[in-house]
Amino acid sequence: KAGVTQTPRYLIKTRGQQVTLSCSPISGHRSVSWYQQTPGQGLQFLFEYFSETQRNKGNFPGRFSGRQFSNSRSEMNVSTLELGDSALYLCASSLGAGMNTEAFFGQGTRLTVV
Amino acid sequence: KQEVTQIPAALSVPEGENLVLNCSFTDSAIYNLQWFRQDPGKGLTSLLLIQSSQREQTSGRLNASLDKSSGRSTLYIAASQPGDSATYLCAVQSRTNAGKSTFGDGTTLTVKP
Numbered sequence: 001k002a003g004v005t006q007t008p009r010y011l012i013k014t015r016g017q018q019v020t021l022s023c024s025p026i027s028g029h030r031s032v033s034w035y036q037q038t039p040g041q042g043l044q045f046l047f048e049y050f051s052e053t054q055r056n057k058g059n060f061p062g063r064f065s066g067r068q069f070s071n072s073r074s075e076m077n078v079s080t081l082e083l084g085d086s087a088l089y090l091c092a093s094s095l096g097a098g099m100n101t102e103a104f105f106g107q108g109t110r111l112t113v114v
Numbered sequence: 115k116q117e118v119t120q121i122p123a124a125l126s127v128p129e130g131e132n133l134v135l136n137c138s139f140t141d142s143a144i145y146n147l148q149w150f151r152q153d154p155g156k157g158l159t160s161l162l163l164i165q166s167s168q169r170e171q172t173s174g175r176l177n178a179s180l181d182k183s184s185g186r187s188t189l190y191i192a193a194s195q196p197g198d199s200a201t202y203l204c205a206v207q208s209r210t211n212a213g214k215s216t217f218g219d220g221t222t223l224t225v226k227p
Contacts, residue, residue: 006157
């Protein structure tokens with residue numbers, strides 16, 4: 001079966017712009033989590049969505065937002081981009097949320113802000 | 115608050131050696147611990163998942179153990195190969211904090227031919 005799909009794979013944006021990233025989870029999975037990975041900070045949790053509701057949120061400014069659709073696909077939006085937002089953004093798919101479950105990751109979206 | 119530590123941060127070994135990667139966590143109230151592999155610029159590939167009630171899991175040349183009471187896990191790689199070169203991360207899914215997963219910073223492994 002198909003894995004977790006993230007689009008686009010690479011993105012270059014200018015400071016002040018906004019960007020939307022997409023994640024399609026494994027078929028049947030209803031939970032999608034987003035992470036930001038940078039060399040200095042490692043893997044940091046952004047938020048988790050389950051059944052179109054945000055269940056958990058990390059310590060990121062309000063410029064970072066997300067949503068989940070009825071087919072479990074999720075989008076993440078970053079507004080007013082800053083240079084420090086350059087990172088690899090990863091999404092993880094799992095069957096459920098708040099329960100014992102295995103996470104599967106996509107290949108990530110590499111965002112570069114210039 | 116769950117904290118996950120991986121030691122060492124980097125490891126270089128000659129091909130054929132057996133090696134052990136370490137992961138420690140502070141809160142033993144967990145559902146499971148998962149080991150991942152990450153190649154440069156790529157996503158995370160799940161290697162092994164150990165449930166909190168289990169002591170170990172094996173897949174091919176990989177063996178992961180879990181000692182929940184002491185907050186430790188090890189990933190044992192037998193007969194290492196250059197293709198094993200990657201960053202290995204462990205993640206703990208907590209029973210508290212709405213089942214959120216916490217990741218270590220990883221161990222970067224280089225296997226020299």
